[in-house]
Each structure stands twice: as C-alpha cells, then as structure tokens.
Amino acid sequence: MTKTAFLLPRSAPAEHMGSLTGLLREWLPRQRWFAGKDRPVTDLWVLSMTELFPRCLHMLVHADHGGVPAPGGTPPAGDCYQLLLGVRETPSPRLGRALIGQVQDGRLAGRTVYDALHDPRTTQLLLERLRRPGTSGPLRFECDASQPVPAGLVPRLLDTEQSNSSLVYGDEYILKVFRRIQPGVNPDLEVPGALAAQGCHRVPAPVAWFCTTHPFQATLGVLQPYLRDASDGWALALDALAAGDDFTVQAYALGRATADVHLALASAFPLGVPGENGRTAAAMTERLTAAAHCVPALQPFVPGLRSAFAALTTCDPGPPAQRIHGDLHLGQVLRAGREWFVIDFEGEPSRPLSERRSAHSPVRDIAGMLRSFDYAARQRRPWRPEWARRCREAYCAGYAARAGWDPRKKHGLLRAYETDRAVYEVLYEARHRPDWLPVPMAAIERLAVRGD
Numbered sequence: 001m002t003k004t005a006f007l008l009p010r011s012a013p014a015e016h017m018g019s020l021t022g023l024l025r026e027w028l029p030r031q032r033w034f035a036g037k038d039r040p041v042t043d044l045w046v047l048s049m050t051e052l053f054p055r056c057l058h059m060l061v062h063a064d065h066g067g068v069p070a071p072g073g074t075p076p077a078g079d080c081y082q083l084l085l086g087v088r089e090t091p092s093p094r095l096g097r098a099l100i101g102q103v104q105d106g107r108l109a110g111r112t113v114y115d116a117l118h119d120p121r122t123t124q125l126l127l128e129r130l131r132r133p134g135t136s137g138p139l140r141f142e143c144d145a146s147q148p149v150p151a152g153l154v155p156r157l158l159d160t161e162q163s164n165s166s167l168v169y170g171d172e173y174i175l176k177v178f179r180r181i182q183p184g185v186n187p188d189l190e191v192p193g194a195l196a197a198q199g200c201h202r203v204p205a206p207v208a209w210f211c212t213t214h215p216f217q218a219t220l221g222v223l224q225p226y227l228r229d230a231s232d233g234w235a236l237a238l239d240a241l242a243a244g245d246d247f248t249v250q251a252y253a254l255g256r257a258t259a260d261v262h263l264a265l266a267s268a269f270p271l272g273v274p275g276e277n278g279r280t281a282a283a284m285t286e287r288l289t290a291a292a293h294c295v296p297a298l299q300p301f302v303p304g305l306r307s308a309f310a311a312l313t314t315c316d317p318g319p320p321a322q323r324i325h326g327d328l329h330l331g332q333v334l335r336a337g338r339e340w341f342v343i344d345f346e347g348e349p350s351r352p353l354s355e356r357r358s359a360h361s362p363v364r365d366i367a368g369m370l371r372s373f374d375y376a377a378r379q380r381r382p383w384r385p386e387w388a389r390r391c392r393e394a395y396c397a398g399y400a401a402r403a404g405w406d407p408r409k410k411h412g413l414l415r416a417y418e419t420d421r422a423v424y425e426v427l428y429e430a431r432h433r434p435d436w437l438p439v440p441m442a443a444i445e446r447l448a449v450r451g452d
Contacts, residue, residue: 018106033179039065050137086116123155138214186219191345200264233330248394255398257340272321272359304448315412321359329372367417
C-alpha cells in the first residue's frame with residue numbers, strides 16, 4: 001500500500017479527521033443513496049480508512065442519528081456507508097457535483113476532497129484492481145478465474161441508481177458499489193453466484209467482487225456482465241402505455257422467468273421452516289404500526305389492513321418459504337431480445353441483511369411485481385386500471401405455467417403480501433417522493449376493504 005504525507009491510519013476517530021467529518025456530515029444527506037434523509041446526522045465515525053490508490057482513500061464511515069456511544073467508544077446504532085474519496089491539492093471546476101469541499105484542518109488541511117467514483121482515472125484503476133486478486137489493507141479483491149475481464153475498458157458512472165452507485169465498463173461489465181454497508185455477504189453476490197452454479201441463465205453471474213475484513217466482514221462491490229442491448233421492465237411498460245399497447249405477452253413471459261428463478265433458488269438454498277405464517281403476520285402488523293405512526297394518512301385504514309395480516313394464520317399456507325429476490329418490481333428485470341433477466345438481488349436495503357438472506361414465501365416477490373404493474377398504470381392520465389389488471393392476470397398465468405401452482409388461488413397470502421408491500425411503499429414515498437404518495441394510498445384503500 002503506497003504511503004503519502006496526507007494519509008491517516010487505517011482507522012481513525014473523528015477528532016483526528018479535522019473538518020473532513022464536518023464536510024461529510026453536510027454532503028452525505030444530499031446523496032440519493034443516503035438512507036437517513038429524515039434524520040439529522042449528529043455525529044460521524046470513521047471506521048476504516050485505506051489508501052486504495054495514490055490520492056484516493058477508501059473509507060467506511062458510521063452516520064449517527066442521535067444515539068449514545070457504547071462503552072469503549074463503539075459507535076452507536078446507525079448506518080455505515082462506503083466512500084471513495086479523491087484528494088487534490090487544488091480545486092477544479094471539472095469536479096462539478098462530485099465536489100465535497102476543502103478541508104480546513106487536520107491531516108488533510110488545504111486539500112480538496114471529492115467523490116472519486118466520478119473520476120475516470122480512479123474508476124479505471126478500480127477495474128484493474130478487480131482484475132487481479134489480492135489485498136489492500138483490510139480490502140480483499142477476488143474474481144472468477146474462468147471469466148477473465150479485459151483491460152482498458154472505458155468507465156462511465158450511471159446516473160439512475162438510488163441506493164448504490166454503478167459503473168459500466170466498455171458496455172461489457174457493470175460494477176455495483178454498495179453504499180450502505182452491513183456485516184455479512186451481500187445477497188447480490190451470494191445469490192447470482194449460487195444461481196450460476198445451478199445453470200440458471202436468467203441472472204448475470206458475478207465475475208469479480210471486493211470485500212472488507214475491518215471493522216467487520218462485508219461485501220463492498222460486485223462486477224457482472226452488462227446486458228448492453230437490454231431494456232428494463234419499467235421503461236418497456238411505460239412505452240407500452242404511451243403507445244396504447246397491451247403488455248400481457250411480456251407480462252406472461254416475465255411470470256415464467258420469475259418462476260424459473262424461484263425454482264433455481266429453491267434448489268440452491270435450504271427451504272424455510274413450515275408454519276411461519278403466524279410470525280410473518282406479527283412482523284407485518286408491527287411494520288404497519290410503525291408506518292402509521294410516521295404517516296398519519298395510513299391510520300384510518302389500519303383495522304382493515306390488520307385483518308389482511310390476521311388472515312395469514314388461517315389461510316392456505318402456500319408454497320414453502322425459500323430464498324427469494326426480496327425487492328422484485330419492473331425496475332429489477334431486463335428484457336434482451338425475447339428473454340427476461342432478473343437483476344439486483346440485494347433486497348430492500350432498509351431491512352437488516354440477516355432478514356434479506358433468510359427464507360420467505362415466494363408470494364412476496366409476486367406481490368412486489370403486481371404492485372409494480374399498478375405503479376406503471378398510474379403514470380399516465382387517465383389511469384388505466386384494466387391495463388394493470390390484465391398484466392397481473394398474465395403474469396400470474398405465466399408463473400403458474402412454470403411453477404406448477406397458481407398465485408391467484410392463494411387469495412389470503414397474496415392479499416397479505418400485497419398489503420405489506422403497499423405499506424412499505426407508503427412509508428418510502430412519504431419520506432422520499434411525497435408527490436407519489438397517492439399511488440400506494442389508492443392500493444391501501446382497496447386492500448383495507450377487500451375481503452378475499
């Protein structure tokens with residue numbers, strides 16, 4: 001690891017960082033991938049710092065939202081974020097929105113820091129590091145030797161990510177850099193690798209990845225093939241709506257693709273323990289109570305929504321719990337030619353990693369996609385409920401044709417999981433996109449009174 005005069009030790013408390021922590025405290029909440037936008041950052045802890053390249057620091061920082069440090073200086077409960085910071089002697093107008101600011105004191109005094117993922121030189125070096133297995137301080141780089149990555153691919157940073165940052169290299173590979181870091185193996189590395197071993201062609205297999213061993217073991221990023229000619233399901237659905245076209249053929253094929261992935265997941269990972277519907281209903285009810293506390297508009301519908309969850313304990317238990325996608329919607333699927341591919345197996349980033357890696361009913365994924373059809377249909381005026389209904393029917397029919405069981409016949413399960421998804425959507429929209437709140441609220445009103 002190259003040493004330069006401005007570097008700090010690998011791990012450094014905030015007081016040794018000078019005004020850099022203050023700059024990060026202001027900059028972090030403005031990033032789209034920052035999870036705590038509704039909570040002020042009261043403190044920032046530097047958990048790890050490594051000079052990844054000359055003038056480029058890899059950092060893990062802990063954003064505190066008002067907790068109290070535990071004995072021994074352990075950071076309180078909060079969120080850990082991954083940063084790659086470029087360091088320059090002088091500012092440059094070319095930095096644009098990548099600029100974080102100029103450090104006034106501490107070891108980096110007088111230097112300008114910026115988000116290095118916007119720097120083509122840094123991102124080229126990052127790809128080269130991924131091509132060669134090895135370590136850099138606590139960072140560990142690994143790859144699939146059977147899938148060599150060519151050198152010299154030109155990087156570009158995608159502008160569409162919400163919870164992470166993604167780089168495309170030469171339109172051949174895509175690197176997802178996880179921003180919010182939790183201890184353990186990220187499902188977006190674990191699941192595609194396991195599905196590739198099963199021979200499932202619906203998911204691009206990882207070719208390289210990097211992790212950390214300090215202050216805990218965690219996945220930091222995954223490189224996969226990039227489907228250059230693919231279109232995501234959300235864009236395709238909106239195009240169909242704009243043209244007045246039907247989307248049922250595509251929805252049917254997407255249902256079959258979802259079933260293919262579920263069947264491969266059931267073979268690749270252990271199945272869950274039967275009889276968990278009571279625990280699932282309790283967890284859904286708890287999430288509803290918390291959401292209603294944050295979003296008062298939910299409160300009049302709480303009794304009806306609770307009935308949907310209570311029905312889980314008496315309805316058909318459905319298929320066994322298994323590993324699933326966890327956040328399936330039209331934005332998580334790609335169509336290339338006539339084939340559908342499923343991507344982004346990270347799950348809902350707001351949920352604990354242990355929960356995202358555990359077994360759940362496959363109906364949860366199905367409910368997520370059904371809700372997505374409704375979201376798409378409501379993007380145009382007048383709203384076209386029949387378009388969404390036909391898509392839902394076709395998707396479920398396609399799933400049933402491949403999986404051997406029909407989601408439409410699991411009424412209680414489907415209603416409960418759709419309700420849980422809609423509650424999640426209400427909370428998300430209230431926090432991040434208030435103008436979209438009427439979309440899930442319309443579903444809440446329907447699900448609260450429906451008895452099937």
